Amino acid sequence: MLKSEPAYSKTALAPSIPPFAVSVEGLTAFEKEIVAVFVDLVLLLGLPKSVGEIYGLLFASAEPLSFVEVEGKLGLSKGSVSQGLRTLRDLGAVREVGNEDLGQNDPEGAAEPGRARPESTPLVKERGARWVAAVELRKLIGSLLRERLTPYLERQDQRVVAAGAALDQLLTESKSKHLGLLAGRLEKLQTWQSRTRTVLPVIGKLL
Amino acid sequence: MLKSEPAYSKTALAPSIPPFAVSVEGLTAFEKEIVAVFVDLVLLLGLPKSVGEIYGLLFASAEPLSFVEVEGKLGLSKGSVSQGLRTLRDLGAVREVGNEDLGQNDPEGAAEPGRARPESTPLVKERGARWVAAVELRKLIGSLLRERLTPYLERQDQRVVAAGAALDQLLTESKSKHLGLLAGRLEKLQTWQSRTRTVLPVIGKLL
DNA sequence: TCTTCAGTTCAAAATGAATTGAAATCAACG
DNA sequence: CGTTGATTTCAATTCATTTTGAACTGAAGA
Known part of the structure; x- marks a missing residue:
């Protein structure tokens, strides 16, 4: 499902600032650096830049992010996010977690669709999945x-x-x-x- | 330039790496395989395909080849051959040898109109350089x-x-x-x- | 049932590296 | 020197790939 080939890319959406110009407006300095790290890694390995951006963002995020958050923060199209997340999931680089409660992080196991739904409780009612980086770099690179x-x-x-x-x-x-x-x-x-x-x-x- | 005359079109529909290159007509089976080996290696490492073709051809050739021979056998443009040879030389993958003693005539002998090297003038009339593969793979890859x-x-x-x-x-x-x-x-x-x-x-x- | 919204698909557009080709340059030779 | 052929240079083109975006799917939820 993946292939390879050397390639370079550049994100659209920010035509005004030529050299570095990334769409990443909403990223912290920390996030930007980490994203850059993984973008380079991924390009070196012949995967699309967007894949590196997505992984980097998740790696730099303490909590799981939703599809829409990834899309928004990186300024990527839905299509790219969809494909990128799938690629990363297939590689075992990223994991889908239930969205039950965002308070915690580092969840494990049990991510079945039929989770408990605290009725009438405020907070999250989003139904989308959330994503975390699988941090075992060894396996990733492997x-x-x-x-x-x-x-x-x-x-x-x-x-x-x-x-x-x-x-x-x-x-x-x-x-x-x-x-x-x-x-x-x-x-x-x-x-x-x-x-x-x-x-x-x-x-x-x-x- | 200008327009038209596409003559050959590649299969734009085949997504994977097509094993057949349009250009290589004049290559022996041996040469073709070796060229393919190095094309893949070089693509894996992120260099242009033409570089792999050139190195492969030289690796598969018992005698040094001239610029023009490389160009002709691989069906590459002069520009590509020039750049490719330079890249390879800079990498230490290929070496220029004097053309004084060719020992033998052209390997194929079909295209070239006779070596026509009478004894009295021991020195070549061809002035172009000739190229050999530096075969220490270790250093090359390194x-x-x-x-x-x-x-x-x-x-x-x-x-x-x-x-x-x-x-x-x-x-x-x-x-x-x-x-x-x-x-x-x-x-x-x-x-x-x-x-x-x-x-x-x-x-x-x-x- | 109808609406909404997360997520997917896929054709079309955008991108940028590789390749070409032609003109410029260079080197030897007569 | 001037010609000839070999090599380099570089703008224009081609080609492969990534990215986009709009249409689509399907499940929640009202």
Whole structure:
């Protein structure tokens, strides 16, 4: 459901201030910095900027935020918020929590739609879900990396094999000469690849 | 320029990475696979596809290739080849070699009208440079990674510091309450960041 | 049932990096 | 020097992707 690709973006809505110009009017300095941190991280990993903005905002928020709050604070369109939240949920980076009582934070478990409704009590009557950042960065980064790296490694494997076959073909046709050199290079590719395979999990542990 | 003459249109509907590139007609199966390997690598690292194509072609070639050969074989524009070779040279991924001793003629021999190098004039008439892939993959990947990661890490450092300052600000204004939670998160960010710093060099060694 | 509003979908618009192409530059050679 | 061909430069274009926004869905609630 996700793909990749390097990309840069810029938020609309603030055409007047060229360089930094973010739509984020309503963010505190703290929130802005944290958002920037995650925007960069996410761009580095090839996800859309808006995804980083949303995660950063939730990470910087002590209480869960609603869809509408995210939309408003970041000045993103509904579409972007919807897709961004879904992406993040699928990655395990963000969690939906019941909206029962906003007084608390750090909720856990039980988020079923059929929650108690204190009748006639004032306060919240919003029905929308609320979102919190899942803060285990390790897992977050892990799943992001895995999501891109796994398909990548598979493709590369196939290609190296195919290249080997093609080279064998050339060898039997044996106009050989420089072919030994090419064989050597291909071998380098292979060893590098298998090394990657063994090293990556270790890295996962280390981080 | 002008207009029309699109000649080739790409499949705009295919969302994933299409394995077939329009340009590569004159490549052997071996070359195609190797090129694909490096195109993917390079895209993963956020560099332009053409850079991967060029490096892949050189990696798959037993002899050095000239600018024009690269251009022709890959069907890239001069501009792309120029920029790509420069990028690769700056990365240390590719090296310019003198064209004095070509040892042999063109690998394909089809397009080029004979080497026509009579003995008496030992020195080439071609003056263009020729290019080889620097095959130490370790260094290649290393410099690619370093090139993106270093500025990234610097920026992130600054931001985390700024976020800390902003949070302190909030703390002294002390509308505190949830702020402890935020402080905890910020700390997580800091530790994760320093861990990254220490782990990355290790990774560099391992690969 | 009707209304409202949170959330989704998807076609169209906006964006910005990669690529092109043509003119400018440069280097060797005659 | 002047020509020729190789390489660079850079504005214009293309292309892939993200973002938007309006129409839609569906559940609460009156």
